[in-house]
Amino acid sequence: MTDKQPSKKPKISPKKTPMREQPPEERVNNYDEVPFGYSIEEAVTEAKRCLQCKKPLCVQGCPVEIDICEFIGFIAEKKFKEGIVKLKEKNILPAICGRVCPQEEQCEKQCILGKKNEPVAIGRLERFLADWERNRGEIEIPPKHRPTGKKVVVVGAGPAGITVAADLVKLGHKVDMFEALHKPGGVLVYGIPEFRLPKAIVFKEIDYLKKLGVNLYTDTVIGMIKSIDELLSEYDAVFLGTGAGLPWFLNVPGENLNGVYSANEYLTRANLMKAYLFPKYKTPIIKGRRVATVGGGNVAMDCARTALRLGAEESILVYRRAREQMPAREEEIHHAEQEGVIFKLLSNPAAFRGDKNGWVKEAECITMKLGEPDDSGRRRPVPVEGANFRLPIDVVIIAIGNSPNPLIPSTTKDIEVSKWGTIITDPQTGKTSKKGVFAGGDVATGAATVILAMGAGKIAARGIHEYLKTSNW
Amino acid sequence: MDKNEIIEKEQIAPNIHSCTVDAPGIAKKALPGQFVIVIPDEYSERVPVTIADWDAEKGYVTIIFLEIGASTQRLAELNTGDDIYSFTGPLGKPFEIENFGTVALVGGCYGIGGIYRAAKTLKENGNKVICFSEARSKFLLYWNKKLEEVADEVRYSTVDGSLGSKGHSFDLLEDNLKSGEHFDRIMAVGCTFMMYRVARVTKPFGVKTIVSMNPVMIDGTGMCGACRLVVEGETKFACVDGPHFDAHKIDWNIVSDRRKAYLEEEIISKER
């Protein structure tokens, strides 16, 4: 065994296997999903780019520690069933994360291939497996533990609540879930548009949750129909996953004119209430010819792109910093640009003016320049004296952020909240200041991401399980 | 959370319906002045409607609604035994109720039902309760007996003079105030125009006046901001901060503009 054979490694493509998508000029006229997903061949080709690292770095970038290397290995061997089982051990919403996770900041950022070339398209492969399973129609229900006799209630059917419910029901606890709206899913259903995340996928995941044995009750606003103390008298533990749904406004003159929406209202009308199918669905939305969206995050991109699909002639994004500082995912910015969203950068509305019937007709904007970095490390935008301009518009969407809804804390005095209104939790267990009550997701962190909400759900599920076993607080 | 089966439905006046729904969870918690959000079927809007009456023991909730646009029309088409697609509540803050002294409650259109339980509870709290019930004509009034049973007095006004004083409730109220009658508090439920006029009438007399605002709403939980009003220069969400506000502190100009926002769309959705 002396002679070393020069191993002939197959050359790895420097780029991700591309994913086909609807051309921009076509997709602005429909509400269908933009990317088509990988075919089996494309998925296998992409999976083969993975080096199957001994110590995979990618996993460190995933907040729920998916065994990325292994599930990709199964795809490369065309063992899709084994792949999906592996994936679902850690993530019960792969079809969703594969679509909306900021992969470039997480798993793919760490991937070793990314050092020199493009990383493995982990998100796309995750999506592929989940879609493969869903399209096949046979969803495996994992075996359940023996019933423990413990009862848990989950408040809020967003990603955090869904994760907690799934983990606890699998451990044999009885789980009831209460959702304020008439449909479960949280932001996945009322916020993120159909063209980015088809709702049928979310509802399939909810069906799966019900098959696991979770009892879901919609139309139930906790804090109103039942207090947290009442829940504690009926259940052994409570999880609050109520999200960050309170919209911020700019607090400038004219913000209550007709035609000025919060992003939440605009997206809820469009998505949850299906205003894009008006008048079949009865909820109206003002379509607008020139629509201005204020903000630079994912939410703003979703609004600006929705406006185009609703028929706006011009969809203008007004953002107070520069493009590099935009918090939105690169992919979203890119899609918005391709579709023709006009970016008015370094601009900030100072007032809105209306016509005599109270309809918004123009925005008075201030031109900004970048100054010293602020607390977040981003350069602070400062107004340029005397450089105001007027922007004629007929719809405005304010997409500058959300904070947690105060409904539950305001009706439950012994749950401690921070000065930002977030519920204070122990990061190791999800425990709040109130015995028996856990929380996680956007309600604890402020508006964040789907996968972080799920990660928080995993931690809280462990915390709750431990508490149910030991009764130690 | 409940099955929302319709137990009883009745047209109590032309275009005005009363509908009793099996909703034990809501019936147990409801307080005067709170509302529910109703979605008659999958395609409809989320419609906010005041809880007019309830029976905590039987688990029933009664609403009074006007057939206005597409969604309330759809609701009117449902019958006893049908399940309502979605019925969420109780929402909003209840009326502030204590022993004020003499209270005038003004109700018009759905608000006649809207003041009934407030009258009952105010009476139980030791107040002298005078209800003002108004409509265009006598045949559009309803729940007269129910109101008479709980209030010390019910004063009717009709625009055509077919019952009680001729004109609007706020005209009668103004006459009463001018003739020196004293009220410690006035509460009004009904259409925006009526509530606005009540506010104008009571202002010079300095009587604290509470109105039950009915702006466009979607979620009803403080998530969308559609229901925002300006009260003393501050933006408030009617669904969670209200719906009851001090009538003399509301910016009424913004209210009337925001009401008209969807006029055109509402006509389209009704035609289809």
Ligand SMILES: Cc1cc2nc3c(=O)[nH]c(=O)nc-3n(C[C@H](O)[C@H](O)[C@H](O)COP(=O)(O)OP(=O)(O)OC[C@H]3O[C@@H](n4cnc5c(N)ncnc54)[C@H](O)[C@@H]3O)c2cc1C
């Ligand atoms: C438009 C938009 C686009 C986004 N895009 C992305 C993206 O591309 N990628 C990404 O990772 N993240 C994205 N996010 C963020 C992500 O959606 C959230 O971080 C995530 O949904 C938070 O999950 P959650 O479970 O904590 O809360 P939510 O998803 O907000 O769910 C909370 C649920 O609780 C319910 N609830 C609230 N109060 C009560 C109550 N009192 N009683 C009963 N139920 C109640 C709500 O109705 C809601 O259904 C986006 C957010 C928005 C708004």
Ligand SMILES: Cc1cc2nc3c(=O)[nH]c(=O)nc-3n(C[C@H](O)[C@H](O)[C@H](O)COP(=O)(O)OP(=O)(O)OC[C@H]3O[C@@H](n4cnc5c(N)ncnc54)[C@H](O)[C@@H]3O)c2cc1C
């Ligand atoms: C807290 C609250 C409590 C309410 N309680 C009741 C109630 O107990 N009974 C009831 O019948 N209604 C009540 N309303 C009003 C009710 O929600 C609306 O009438 C309903 O949304 C109309 O829905 P629609 O889809 O049928 O009509 P839409 O198509 O939405 O409206 C049709 C037309 O009617 C006008 N309109 C809508 N609402 C009103 C109104 N309140 N006053 C005057 N014009 C209006 C619109 O501007 C439009 O022109 C309440 C509203 C709120 C916010």
Ligand code: SF4
């Ligand atoms: S869940 Fe998100 S971060 Fe984790 S592997 Fe999947 S795409 Fe990457």
Ligand code: SF4
């Ligand atoms: S780091 Fe990249 S190459 Fe290595 S196992 Fe993970 S995905 Fe594959």
Ligand code: FES
């Ligand atoms: S109805 Fe949405 S915030 Fe009040």
